[in-house]
Amino acid sequence: MNILKKILLFFIPIKFILNKYNPIFVYHSLGITSNFNVNIDHVDLKTLEKQLKYIQKYWKFVTIDEFVNVKNKKGLTSLTVDDGYKNVINEALGVFEKLEIPITIFINSSTFKGKVFWRDKVRYLIQHKMIDKFIKSSKLFNENDINNFYYISKNPKFNSKQVEKEIDDFISNENLKVSSSHNFCFDSEKYLINHPLVTYGNHSANHYVLSSLNKEEQYQDILECKNFLGRFDINRSNIFCLPFGGVNTFNEDTISVLNNLNYKTLLLTENKLNNFSIKHKINRIMPKNLAINFFLKKLYLKQIIDNKI
Numbered sequence: 001m002n003i004l005k006k007i008l009l010f011f012i013p014i015k016f017i018l019n020k021y022n023p024i025f026v027y028h029s030l031g032i033t034s035n036f037n038v039n040i041d042h043v044d045l046k047t048l049e050k051q052l053k054y055i056q057k058y059w060k061f062v063t064i065d066e067f068v069n070v071k072n073k074k075g076l077t078s079l080t081v082d083d084g085y086k087n088v089i090n091e092a093l094g095v096f097e098k099l100e101i102p103i104t105i106f107i108n109s110s111t112f113k114g115k116v117f118w119r120d121k122v123r124y125l126i127q128h129k130m131i132d133k134f135i136k137s138s139k140l141f142n143e144n145d146i147n148n149f150y151y152i153s154k155n156p157k158f159n160s161k162q163v164e165k166e167i168d169d170f171i172s173n174e175n176l177k178v179s180s181s182h183n184f185c186f187d188s189e190k191y192l193i194n195h196p197l198v199t200y201g202n203h204s205a206n207h208y209v210l211s212s213l214n215k216e217e218q219y220q221d222i223l224e225c226k227n228f229l230g231r232f233d234i235n236r237s238n239i240f241c242l243p244f245g246g247v248n249t250f251n252e253d254t255i256s257v258l259n260n261l262n263y264k265t266l267l268l269t270e271n272k273l274n275n276f277s278i279k280h281k282i283n284r285i286m287p288k289n290l291a292i293n294f295f296l297k298k299l300y301l302k303q304i305i306d307n308k309i
């Protein structure tokens with residue numbers, strides 16, 4: 001960030017943000033140390049505590065369901081955690097208890113069965129320089145997709161289930177052993193704890209790009225996670241958290257399926273401050289390891305310039 005911009009940001013009063021927006025947070029891995037590869041969004045506990053203490057000076061943390069249901073949202077914020085990393089329960093919970101902050105963890109139910117996350121299979125093929133060979137065997141992709149495979153494989157025009165099936169066939173034909181970064185995610189019911197500060201929510205069974213699936217496939221993937229959560233004596237959220245979280249990762253079928261399953265609100269992950277007045281969709285921000293005050297002000301400035309809302 002250049003110095004002029006930094007000075008400009010410094011002089012934006014937090015009050016301006018407070019009057020119009022809620023910073024709704026999304027974190028992923030939260031813990032003491034990170035043994036993870038660079039692809040995982042990890043925040044250490046010291047940074048987390050510092051960020052949350054700063055936010056508590058201006059906003060009150062409530063659960064995401066409370067936030068959605070309350071009429072006057074001014075001065076409220078909420079903390080969500082996606083994908084169900086074990087360290088959130090094993091290591092970060094103490095921070096939330098100390099600061100008395102309620103959290104909602106959005107899980108993928110397939111991780112409880114030890115299933116390898118399909119994005120890890122994609123990453124494996126890239127890291128092992130096997131994309132060329134895979135694409136030769138593929139009916140979905142062609143040579144033009146080789147260099148851009150990580151992104152093209154999550155483009156909504158390719159059905160994620162079919163992509164995973166093709167990769168699974170390839171992995172089995174080639175006798176490959178693929179390990180899962182989701183070994184770091186909940187793989188046992190012991191992570192579903194009954195705790196006054198912890199709520200669990202639906203992030204779909206397999207974290208597919210929903211807009212790439214047909215309506216029935218979307219229905220099944222959302223229902224499977226809903227049914228799974230229904231079996232436990234835990235606090236449950238009535239909000240659905242969209243896998244990948246971008247506006248291109250859901251469509252009209254998603255909205256219709258969610259209505260059928262009684263989910264009225266959708267969580268997005270577009271790094272935008274949530275505007276009070278928008279209903280049924282909640283924008284979230286990913287602070288990562290950034291200095292939280294500058295991060296908020298930067299987003300604020302970007303949004304008033306971009307949207308004029």
Ligand SMILES: [Zn+2]
Pocket residue numbers: 082083203207243244
């Ligand atoms: Zn996710």
